[in-house]
Amino acid sequence: MTATLSGGFRDAPTQSARAFRAILDALSRPGTIQTLSGPVTPPAPLSQAAGTLLLTLADATTPLHLAGDLDTPAVRDWLTFHSGAPLVGAGDAAFAVGTWDALLPLSRFFIGTSEYPDRAATLIVEMQDLSPNGARLSGPGIDGHAFLSLPEVTAFAANHRLSPLGFDCFLTAGDRLAGLPRSTRVEAA
């Protein structure tokens, strides 16, 4: 129980404000890698970056899907206590978090409607590592092009072709975070 109650923001208004700016920076400038090094310490295997992002953005109004090995009692209890987000299946999720393999198939996630593309899901992909090399990115937020270590190219390229529909992604590893909105063109380098 102690583990459930601890590890949240100590001063939510200022700490979540700093976390949001890192998250906003990540999504506004795909290919950059931000650090979410606040006080949030989620239970394993949820990363510090994914835990901080969820405590910053999720609440009782945002259904959350825990994919694969992340769906443990400890992670469930911690997220429920600190965010109040209802836990749901993939198709109903506003946020979904898991490793790439656990999130597949991506066709399960909501991509919005042509009149309300903003209702699409946001995926948080837990990675072993993040580095500025790999797939080639271009589009809004990127001066020319950038590179990012994505788990694959095809799925993101297909998602971009749906734009302005499509899911948006954050990639997390430890306390590091990168953003990949649907607007980003993704190609093999």
Add this chain to the structure above:
Amino acid sequence: MTDQSYNFAYLDEQTKRMIRRAILKAVAVPGYQVPFASREMPMPYGWGTGGVQVTAACLMPEDVLKVIDQGADDTTNAVSIRKFFQRTAGVATTEATSEATIIQTRHRIPEQALTAGQILVYQVPIPEPLRFLEPRETETRKMHSLEEYGLMHVKLYEDIARHGSIATAYAYPVKVEGRYVMDPSPIPKFDNPKLSDSPALQLFGAGREQRIYAVPPFTRVVSLDFDDHPFDPSKAPHDCDLCGASESYLDEVITDDSGGRMFVCSDTDFCRTRREAGHAGRLGEAQFSSKKIANSFEGICPPTGDEA
């Protein structure tokens, strides 16, 4: 000093989360208007409550905030908003464009080029560029979803037929990244080219109409035009009478009752910085303080509708 009777940056945490989620979706779909549940703010709608809510959701304690109203830092509206965030968020403020991390603006884009990491927050009265063609929200939403922008082009072309050129001088519509037609807020069309490919993040907040939209950095923003009538940002054929700048947007200021007038930079920080660096215009420097000029703007600038 932060006033401890308020939450940081005034809004409660649940409201900030809702606005933050809307901002992120706005960034992911450049130019698309994301609905959000606008909150009552301790100021009237005419004072830019949409911009204030976006700024409140973005601010962190380390920020340096600049607030401008038609280019000026010292109008009543700009001063009130700046004081509001000094009191509720305890953030530092500045009048220098280059020192600011967040700039909230009404009706202008600063003359000085913005840099990576800066956020420009626009106060928007009417976010829907198709509103004057189609009053029904359900219809404009459908038009955006189908990219049905033909009516907008017809309207602009009728301008050309009637006036010989496109008469729209403020809130000139743009297309973002080849997809959504967007209202850039009532900035002069002179500012439109600065919307495109900026290193800064641009966020737009409409309080009364409850919409947030965004132009991420390095995003293509094109002013609508025609092959035979290309977009013309147009500029008054004068230099600033105070600092001599030839490239800035000017306001005409009546100086006396007998028809005397002068042209001065609408961006007071830009003008002062130039004068401090030794530049002088027709009327030299130091005759008029920027505050005096800013106050004289009130009631002279063209009416552009109520802010939301």
